[in-house]
Amino acid sequence: MNQPFAGYAPAPVTARMENHGNHMLKVALQTGNDLLARVGSMVAYEGFVQYEPNPPAVRQIARDWMTGEGAPLMKCSGDGLLYLADYGANVVVINLNGDGISVNATNLLAFDAHLTWGVERVKGLAKFAGQGLWNTKISGQGWVALTSRGKPIVVDCGGGEDETYVDPDALVAWSPNLKVKGKRSFKAQSLIGRGSGEAYQMAFSGQGIVVVQPSEDSTDRLRVRG
Amino acid sequence: MPREFQRGHKARISDLTAGTDLYVGVQITAPGLTFDISCFGLDADERLSDDRYFVFFNQPKSPEESIQLLGAQAGDTESFRITLDRIPPQIHKLSFTATLDGAGQMSQINPGYLRIVAGGEEVARYAFNGSEFSSERAVMLGDFYLKDVWRFAAVGQGFDGGLDALLKNFGGEVAEEETPAVPQQPQAGAAAPGFAPPAFGAPSAPAPAPAPAQPQPAAQGFAPPPAPAPAPAPPVHAAPTIVAPLAPPGGGHVPPPAPAPAPYGQPPQQQPYGQGPAPTAPMPPGYGQQPQAPQAPQAPQVPPGYGQPPQPPGYGQQPPFGQVPGVPGQQAYGVPQGAPQGGAGVAAALQQFKETPTGQRWTQQNRKLVRVDLGMGGQPVLARQGSMVLYQGKVDFSYKGAGFAGRIVGNATGQEMQLMRCTGQGQVFLAENSTMLHPIELQGDGICVSAENVLAFDESLQYEVRRIEGHGIPGGALFTMQFTGTGTIVVKTQGTPVVLPVTPTTFADCNAVVAWSSAAQVVVSSQVRMRRNAYPGDTGESVNLQFRGAPGNFIVVQPYEV
Numbered sequence: 001m002n003q004p005f006a007g008y009a010p011a012p013v014t015a016r017m018e019n020h021g022n023h024m025l026k027v028a029l030q031t032g033n034d035l036l037a038r039v040g041s042m043v044a045y046e047g048f049v050q051y052e053p054n055p056p057a058v059r060q061i062a063r064d065w066m067t068g069e070g071a072p073l074m075k076c077s078g079d080g081l082l083y084l085a086d087y088g089a090n091v092v093v094i095n096l097n098g099d100g101i102s103v104n105a106t107n108l109l110a111f112d113a114h115l116t117w118g119v120e121r122v123k124g125l126a127k128f129a130g131q132g133l134w135n136t137k138i139s140g141q142g143w144v145a146l147t148s149r150g151k152p153i154v155v156d157c158g159g160g161e162d163e164t165y166v167d168p169d170a171l172v173a174w175s176p177n178l179k180v181k182g183k184r185s186f187k188a189q190s191l192i193g194r195g196s197g198e199a200y201q202m203a204f205s206g207q208g209i210v211v212v213q214p215s216e217d218s219t220d221r222l223r224v225r226g
Numbered sequence: 227m228p229r230e231f232q233r234g235h236k237a238r239i240s241d242l243t244a245g246t247d248l249y250v251g252v253q254i255t256a257p258g259l260t261f262d263i264s265c266f267g268l269d270a271d272e273r274l275s276d277d278r279y280f281v282f283f284n285q286p287k288s289p290e291e292s293i294q295l296l297g298a299q300a301g302d303t304e305s306f307r308i309t310l311d312r313i314p315p316q317i318h319k320l321s322f323t324a325t326l327d328g329a330g331q332m333s334q335i336n337p338g339y340l341r342i343v344a345g346g347e348e349v350a351r352y353a354f355n356g357s358e359f360s361s362e363r364a365v366m367l368g369d370f371y372l373k374d375v376w377r378f379a380a381v382g383q384g385f386d387g388g389l390d391a392l393l394k395n396f397g398g399e400v401a402e403e404e405t406p407a408v409p410q411q412p413q414a415g416a417a418a419p420g421f422a423p424p425a426f427g428a429p430s431a432p433a434p435a436p437a438p439a440q441p442q443p444a445a446q447g448f449a450p451p452p453a454p455a456p457a458p459a460p461p462v463h464a465a466p467t468i469v470a471p472l473a474p475p476g477g478g479h480v481p482p483p484a485p486a487p488a489p490y491g492q493p494p495q496q497q498p499y500g501q502g503p504a505p506t507a508p509m510p511p512g513y514g515q516q517p518q519a520p521q522a523p524q525a526p527q528v529p530p531g532y533g534q535p536p537q538p539p540g541y542g543q544q545p546p547f548g549q550v551p552g553v554p555g556q557q558a559y560g561v562p563q564g565a566p567q568g569g570a571g572v573a574a575a576l577q578q579f580k581e582t583p584t585g586q587r588w589t590q591q592n593r594k595l596v597r598v599d600l601g602m603g604g605q606p607v608l609a610r611q612g613s614m615v616l617y618q619g620k621v622d623f624s625y626k627g628a629g630f631a632g633r634i635v636g637n638a639t640g641q642e643m644q645l646m647r648c649t650g651q652g653q654v655f656l657a658e659n660s661t662m663l664h665p666i667e668l669q670g671d672g673i674c675v676s677a678e679n680v681l682a683f684d685e686s687l688q689y690e691v692r693r694i695e696g697h698g699i700p701g702g703a704l705f706t707m708q709f710t711g712t713g714t715i716v717v718k719t720q721g722t723p724v725v726l727p728v729t730p731t732t733f734a735d736c737n738a739v740v741a742w743s744s745a746a747q748v749v750v751s752s753q754v755r756m757r758r759n760a761y762p763g764d765t766g767e768s769v770n771l772q773f774r775g776a777p778g779n780f781i782v783v784q785p786y787e788v
Contacts, residue, residue: 007307007343014244021346023238069700071640094575150594152580152661155616162619162652170615170657175572212616214594214657
C-alpha cells in the first residue's frame with residue numbers, strides 16, 4: 001500500500017532544523033527550546049506540541065508588524081517533530097552560529113525563540129513600495145528557516161565597488177551589517193505611463209550577502225489565507 | 227540537487243542523506259529490448275550465499291523485507307525500497323544489476339540512470355548511456371556496500387555472458403556440467419540451493435572457481451569495480467567496458483570521500499524529547515533507549531510526562547543508531563550539536579545558493595534565474611518589464627516602446643510585449659514568478675515564441691509577428707512572435723517543458739505550445755465532428771496545431787495551458 005511512497009519517509013533527525021525535500025521544514029522540538037513560526041505554516045506534527053498564537057512578548061516586539069494587526073507568529077512548544085511549509089515555497093535552513101541575518105517578514109518561516117530578534121521598518125522605502133517593507137533582524141546561536149519562491153540566489157555585495165540593487169519584491173534576506181537605502185529610478189516619463197517597470201530598488205553596500213528569490217510574487221500567502 | 231555520480235565514484239550514504247529508508251530507481255531502456263533488473267544481497271566474500279537475497283521479479287522481497295522490489299514507477303523502469311538498518315549483518319553488499327532479456331547488447335540502450343531517493347528528494351544519480359558499453363548483456367549498475375558504514379558506488383561494469391556470467395560472478399562456482407539452474411553454494415550458510423530461478427536458465431559454462439576475492443581493502447581505490455573477477459576472464463572487466471574515464475573529469479564534482487562532517491560520522495544520539503529542564507516530569511524512559519529492539523514499534527512504557535497522545539514510536543521512524551542508552555544531558559534532537567551540512571553560520575548555510583560566475587554574457591544561475599552581463603557584447607538587452615530582481619553595477623532601465631506600428635499590431639494580435647531596455651555596465655539578474663527559464667542562442671536561425679513566454683532577448687535580434695491561419699480558431703487566427711538573427715533569447719515556461727522533435731505526426735495544444743523552430747511549418751488541425759460539437763461534453767481539445775518540417779526542428783510544450 002505505501003510502497004509507491006517509499007523514499008519519502010522522514011530521515012532520522014540529525015539537527016534541530018532540517019529540510020524534508022526542498023519545500024518542507026522539519027523541526028525537532030523539545031521542551032524548553034521553543035520555536036517561533038509563522039501562523040498557519042504548520043502542515044503536520046508528531047508528538048506533543050502546543051501552539052500559542054500571538055504570545056504577549058511577541059505582540060509587544062512586533063506590535064506594528066505589517067498593518068499593525070498583530071504579529072503573524074506563533075510559539076510552538078513541547079516535544080515532537082514539527083513540519084512546516086509555506087505553499088510550496090523553497091525552504092532554506094540556516095544555522096546562525098553567532099551570525100545575524102535580516103529577513104523580509106513574508107520570507108521568514110520559523111526561528112528559535114531564544115534568538116535575539118527585533119522587527120524594524122526599512123527606512124526610506126516603505127512609503128513607496130506597496131505594502132511597506134518590514135524586516136526581522138535575527139542573531140545569536142540557533143536556527144532560522146526562510147522561504148523563497150523558487151531556488152534563491154545569494155550575491156556577495158563586496159564583489160564590486162558598485163552598489164547592489166535589488167527589487168524589493170524579490171528580496172528575501174540580507175546581512176544586517178550592509179548599508180541599505182532606497183533608490184528610485186523614477187523618471188519624468190514614468191509619469192506618463194512609460195516606466196520601465198522597475199521604479200524602486202534597494203541599494204546595498206558594504207561587506208555581506210543578499211539573498212534573492214527568482215520571483216516577484218511577494219504576497220504573503222499565509223497571511224492572505226488568514 | 228542530486229549528486230551526480232560517474233562510473234567509479236562512490237560516497238558514504240550518510241553523506242548523501244541521513245535517511246536509511248531509501249528508494250532506488252533504475253531507468254534502463256532500449257528500443258525493442260526488455261531488461262530484468264535485480265538486486266543481489268552478497269555476503270562479506272561478495273557471494274550470493276543466501277539466495278533469498280536475490281531480489282528479482284520472482285522474489286520481490288528479502289525475508290525481513292529490507293530489500294523490496296516495487297516495480298516500475300515514476301519514470302523508473304524498476305525500483306527498490308532498501309531499508310539499510312534492517313539488512314541483516316551477514317549481508318555486506320547489495321548489487322543492482324540489469325540483464326538483457328533476449329537478444330541484443332548493452333550498447334543499444336538509451337540514456338538511463340540509477341538514482342537514490344531519500345527524505346523526499348533525489349540525493350544521488352548515476353547516469354549512463356549506451357556509448358559506455360559494447361557487447362555486454364548484463365551490467366552491474368551500482369552497489370551499496372558496507373565498509374564501516376554503508377556506501378554507494380557507481381559501478382557500470384558489464385558482462386558479455388549475460389545473467390549467467392553475473393551469477394557466476396556472485397555465486398562462485400557454478401556446479402560444473404550440472405543442470406544450469408542449480409549452482410552450488412560454496413559458502414557456508416547457504417540456506418537453499420539453486421538460487422538461479424528456473425526461468426533464467428543459466429547454461430553455466432564450467433568456470434574455474436575464482437578465488438573469492440577480498441572485498442577491496444582500500445575503500446578509496448575502488449576504481450575498477452570491486453567485484454571479484456572471475457579468474458579466467460579479467461578482460462571482461464577492464465577492456466571493452468570502460469570508456470568513460472574512471473577519474474572524475476575535471477570540474478565534475480567528485481564525491482569527496484573526505485572527512486565527513488561531524489554529525490554524520492558518529493550516530494547522533496536520538497533520545498528525543500524531554501531531557502531538558504523537564505517540567506514534564508521524569509524523563510521519559512521509553513524513548514530512544516530501546517537498545518535491544520532497534521525498531522521497537524511501541525515503546526512499552528509510556529513516558530509519564532507525556533500523557534495523552536499515543537506514543538509515536540521512536541521519532542526517527544526507527545531509532546537506527548540511537549543505541550547509546552541514556553547518556554544524560556544529551557539533548558536529543560535539537561540543539562545544534564555540530565555543524566549542519568558543511569559548517570555553521572549564514573555564509574555556510576547559503577553556500578549552495580551562491581552566484582556562479584562565468585565569463586559569458588548569458589548565464590543560467592539556476593533553473594529559474596538568468597544573469598546577463600551587459601558589459602559583454604556591449605549591446606542592450608530588452609527584457610519584460612519588471613523582470614529584474616537584482617543588479618550590480620551601473621545599469622539603466624528605460625521604457626522600450628513598440629512604436630506606433632507595433633502598438634497597432636500588438637493591439638490587433640495580442641502579441642505585444644511590455645519591454646524595458648537595460649543599458650550600461652553591470653550584471654542584471656532576471657526572473658519572473660518562479661517560471662523556468664531557457665536561454666536559447668540563435669545563430670542566424672529563427673524561433674517562434676508566443677509573446678507572453680518571452681522574458682528577455684538581445685536587442686540585436688529581429689522580431690515580428692507571424693500569423694497562423696486556420697479555420698476553427700477562436701478569433702480567426704493565431705499569432706506568434708518570430709525571432710531571427712544572432713543573439714540569445716530567454717524563453718520562460720511554467721513547469722518543466724517537453725521538447726519534441728518534429729515528425730509527420732506532431733501535434734500540440736495551441737494553448738500549451740510555447741515555442742517552435744521557425745523552419746517548421748504549422749498547420750491547424752481541428753477536429754470538427756458534428757456529434758462531438760453538438761453536445762456540451764466536448765473534449766475541449768478541438769484546436770490543435772500540427773507541425774511539419776525537416777528533421778532537426780523541434781517544438782517546446784509546457785505543462786500549463788494558458
